[in-house]
Amino acid sequence: MPLLENRPYDELKVGDTASITHTVTERDLILFAEVSGDVNPVHLDEDFAAATPFKGRIAHGMLAGAFISATIACELPGPGTIYIGQELSFLRPVRLGDEIRIELEILEKLPKNRVRIATPVFNQDGKKVVEGVATVMAPTEKVSLPRPALPAVSIAP
Template sequence: MQQSYAFEDLSMGLAAEIGRTVTEADIVLFAGVTGDTNPAHLNQQYAEGTLFKGRIAHGMLSAGLVSAVLGTRLPGPGTIYLSQSLKFRAPVRPGDTVVARVEVTSLDPAKKKVTLSTTCRVGDTVVLEGEAVVLAPARS
């Protein structure tokens, strides 16, 4: 099992990240799992006529990478998601490598709640930003 940080092990500024290159299969599988078959994601001809001039990945696919960091790295396995705010800043295209990062910004000892800034980048471009509130796993 991967390491988890219990609430008591966390400190302000502690951060973790994970990266993934978005593939054609990721987009098709995400569409299948969620039912989001918006042609902006799946149909090149349609997507060329949009604001983005080509296909883009589902925004929630990038948001899922934030969930992956929280559940596997920081705080890690056993983390319970309470809330997430998201602002989509730029498109992610097939073949882009997305790096999701979380950073502890607030600790509430009374409620054992952790607030983290959440960002996703493609290179130097922020594609998603927000804030997550979680419960860290109990000390084992």
């Protein structure tokens, strides 16, 4: 069974990195719209979205933000991390089928177990789609635990 392991504040070093990749799917957009309540048709309606400057559907910007959060929570620093703040700039649209890569890098260690982390997101072409910096409170104790299995969720057609 896969494990979730953190890196406590004392183990973190400026320059430490972690990344995840994710292919954006129809299911992602529907589930994110359901949870967030953001049903903007630019995300869900191909005909509407085709008439926008994007010429087609795009993912919710904050979906990329959620993937950044997941990378911080599960990879660096990992379980026990508390989000303090996040700056985000959306540079390019993320589209259905895009494989995005969230790359974290520790920028600075601050007092009181605070850490600043670069949080850029890139698409499959290596183009930066999101730029950002997070401030988190890193855990102080090492944790290693089984990754919880999520229940299956079906999406009605």
